[in-house]
Amino acid sequence: MLSLKGVYPYLVSPVDASGQVDEAVLARLVDDLIAKGVHGVTPLGSTGEFAYLSNEQRRTIIRVVVKAARGRVPVIAGVASTSIADARAQTEAALGEGADGILAVLEAYFPVTEDGVERYFRAVAEAASGRPVVLYTNPNFQRSDLSLAVIRRLSEVDNIAYIKDASSNTGRLLSILQQTEGRLGVFAASAHIPACVMMIGGVGWMAGPACLVPEQSVALYEAAAAGDWTRAMALQNPLWRLNELFARFSLAACIKAGLDMQGYPVGDPIPPLAPLGAAEREILAKALRDIGAL
Template identity: 35%
Template sequence: MNAPAFQYGAVSSPIVTPFDADGGVDTHALANHVETLVDAGLDGVVPCGTTGEFASLTDEERRTVIETVVEAADGRIPVIAGAADTSVSGVLARLRFAAEAGADAGLITLPYFHTSTDPDGQRAFFERVADDSPLPIYLYDIPATVGESIDPGVVADLAGHDSVVGLKDTSGDLTGIDAALRRTPDSYTVYQGVDAQLYPTASLGVDGGINALSQVIPEAYVALGEALRAGDDDRALALHREAIAPLFARCAEHGFAPAAKVAAGHRGFIPDPRVRPPLTLPDAAGREAIADDVDAALEVV
């Protein structure tokens, strides 16, 4: 299988799931948000990821979100659909629906709650999914929520599978992402999932990022990609230090689904930042601080 085509320095957005006043998925706001990000020049969108609160959505709502995003993207940028679940059959069911909806690829984690007792367990889980996947798949390494990192040997082994085309690394471990880059072929795509590490890992050879705050200050991420491709390190470093890293640090205090929603709401990208329990929104002071950091970031661009 072939992965969607991206260029060096590309950034895709793991988009939030807006909710309406009744608490349901606001499909109109979601479609408008996708349109905003397409117009801003981002390279892809990722519905039903961590920032999209996928774990708080019903199966029907997940379907609605992916269908809405695919329709809104309208083939202009790739859609990588989150398909995480705790069982092989559950992941495959989500991948099949994403394929039917028109998504270009799927993004899968290790099972959460149960962790593996041996790297062979991780390998077997991913292999069984990959063997029957209707879509190209990206592995998603996010130990903070899954409970363990993907073993580097498993990443290397799975890179040879026809269906496994890349990795989103949100481990925060620079040694680990360097190992993934060294032990996988050039055709294998490695994305940085930690916004504040996108620029630092560019020198290691990451292909780009899947970054939550790209839906808040897309101008900064587009400019960073342009600077990286042009070899303008001074410009890239300034965007990293003065725009992306400070906002990332602020949002990390509050969690990225709530913080991204507050920040996107401040930009007028979504009408309502409400989240579902157990997530909570920042207090008034926190919201003001996030808004101030968004404005400061935009001044750098």
Template identity: 35%
Template sequence: MTFHDPGVDDPLSLHGVVPPTVTAFHDDETVDYERTADHARFVVDRGVHGVFPLGTNGEFPLLTGEERTGVVEAVVDEVGGEVPVIAGVGAPSTYETVAHAEHAESVGVDGIVVVTPYYYPLDHEAALTHYRRVAEAVSAPVYIYHIPSKTGNELSLETLADLAGIENVAGVKDSSKDVPWLAQAIDAHPELTFLAGSDSLLFTGLEIGCSGLVSAVANAFPELVVDCYDAYDEGDEDRARELQSRVFDVRDAFKAGGAYMSGVKTALRMREFDVGPLRSPLRLADDESAATMREQLETLELL
């Protein structure tokens, strides 16, 4: 057993690189389900260990309920049974989250990812009630998605301790970038799987006990992030550090190309894998920004 093994109570034993796969759109911003499935295939064929449709990079808050169900079905149909498919089902209301969770389980996902409810403030009891109701509605493992910068709701370590006692809660995808919080959470809960949710903390996450990496960079350059994980897993920490440094450079390039999510889809175009635009009000990089980004990625020998 190594320090970065999955949680002992995680039936999926999630580990490795799990990209938050993109939702593809046609030029008129309607969902391109076939291309969305193709992107899941793109990353799986390049060695990732699981896929996470309808995360932040999947633009889930911008989709209708019907579109969200279609994305989940498309991804499960394409790669289900090959790698774990953990689908994002979170919504501001418990009612809608439960409905998404029940649908996702019915079409064959392996696990569900439940972002902390957003917009309205959430106290300790509300968080417990929310996750308990979702977990009771399905038999699939539930992974808590902690991203307080986007939801406005931070989970305390005390709240996490109570959430960990809910049957079916199997892990946490942490995008707080709060390393002390994450380290203490991992230390307190060997039963849970922890996934590092920031490309800036891939190596650090593994060092403090995460078993897996939810990486936006892996949407465009899965080979790079898989190599980083494999190097660490094989005990070559120097190589893993070098590859984390390259990921830092890719992050910088993505930001030069506009917003981070714009960088992902723009980079995919540069790899001749076009997944269309972002859905408004998000937008792809302008030509000048994209050209700057291309120069940086070519310098990194990634194109």
């Protein structure tokens, strides 16, 4: 099975007011990110505004990303649904478009029992047909979280090999590593300090900020992977300013605005999400200039 590690940017979804995906700008972004050293790309993560897209738009985005990647790095496509049947269908569609693996998210309207949560992710893993599955849990936005007990049981499924836990609790990541006895590789989220996650045994950084700062993110990963913690923290500290802004403003709006400043006209967030205002854009621009990303 494909092994995943390193920096995996969560890609934005450039969709215009008529609902059309801007394929050219998305392909250029993917090509440039790979040229700058990222280890893989993830369409339809949180930064990709997956909850606001139709299945047709999702398929188009995966198709464009796979074509642009040209097999140079893995493409791990997001799958998110409230139902098992739809999650299976999305997984099969993503693989049909050429995705190399799946980032699995459970959405929920009604609360879901632990048994239901487990059955959902097992169904996605089965539909993935041996390709790697990354569990993605973000309790700030989900009604039904993955408990440690469920994570431990899911880690015994052969192709559920990774997790991105965006709970803002690095101690929980340590518990996951210990309770799954190394069966799950842990990716840092933008809510965590990646250098610290790498220090406790993480395998990389899977998050939206790497779209804006790919070179800095790769340098941070390489320093941490080499055990050069002094350099890793020297790289980490200025990047943390971006995470503070994402928490203060809107994640997708920040990254789309930043990419626009860098010459990628990816458009505004998908309504009803709102773009950054002029004052917010200037604060973001200053932060990007300060770390050499603009």
